[in-house]
Amino acid sequence: MASPQPLLRVRGIGKRYGDRVALQDASFDLWPGEVLAIVGESGSGKSTLLNAxxxxxxxxxxxxxxQTRSAGLREVFAMSEAEQRLLARTDWGFVHQNAAEGLRMDVSAGANVGERLMGLGERHYGRLRATASEWLARVEIDPARIDDAPRTFSGGMRQRLQIARNLVTRPRLVFMDEPTSGLDVSVQARLLDLLRQLTRQMQLAAIVVTHDLAVARLLAHRMMVMQRGRVVEAGLTDQLLDDPQHPYTQLLVSSVLQP
Structure with a gap:
């Protein structure tokens, strides 16, 4: 990666829920334009890490x-709530597994996309509508459906709309929690192809949580494998999948352990 500093620097993250250790000493760097997959079976701590x-x-x-635009590397948890909200609306995006959690289901598709732009001060109706229409087309939704509510969309269309809503502000980092889970295989394939195109075109950094190693191989430059709240192996995606070193990664790859 060309940047001399990482976009994101994570060190020693830990999380407990009562007596249960959900996450222990997780650390990694993420570079501009890099896609990192976090994989592991259910309960391994991958979603806990993503949310943290x-x-x-x-x-x-x-x-x-x-790595903020104005002040370099800043501790996210030292930011004010207002600064964190601004970050979430501008340089960050979050794609939920259930698209309904990331959309306003009873307002139009166009309003869902335009809302983030309005949060940055855009008020011109014509520009908002034109940008929303452009993004619907980019995520393969017919712009003629700009006034339809997401509740009338299929699961795959909702997920593509959620992606458009997140990417319209041209963030530098997007978090994705099982973005293809629950979709039909053919719909998954189209969505993955779209995500791969968009991350490359926009030089977008992303952290993708998935239990599906095929998703990791298709989307991610690097991969982290989690077991019982710990990162047990990390490296280049193809290297880990073709020559896993840790016994747990070997089980995942061989499909002896069903994720």
Missing amino acids: VAARDKPDAGSVQF
Whole structure:
């Protein structure tokens, strides 16, 4: 990566829920334009790590630093709530597994896309509508459906609309929690192809949580494998999948252990 500093620096993240250790001493760097997959079976801690790094659930230990446009690397949890909200609306995006959690289901598709732009001060109706129409086309939704509510859309269309809503502000980092889970295989394939195109075109950094190693191979430059709240192996995606070193990664790859 060309940048001399990481876009995101995560060190020693830990999280407990009562007596249960959900996450222990997780650390990594993420570089501009890089896609990182976090994989592991259910309960391995991957979603806990994603939510902690995305400042959706404050960790009990560790630090998350983000390369801001104006002040360089800043500790996210030292930011004010207003600064965190601004970050979430501008340089960050979050794609939920269930698209309904990331959309306003009873307002139009165009309003869903335009809302983030309005949060940055855009008020011109014509520009908002034109940009929303452009983004619907980019995520393969017929712009003629700009006035339709997401509740009338299929699952795959909702997920594509959620992606458009997140990317319209041209963020530098997007968090994705099982973005293809629950979709038909053919719909998954189209969505993955779209995500791969958009991350490359926009030089977008992304952290993708998935239990599907095929998703990791298709989307991610690097991969982290989690087991019982710990990162047990990390490296280049193809290298880990073709020559896993840790016994747990070997089980995942051989499909002896069903994720």
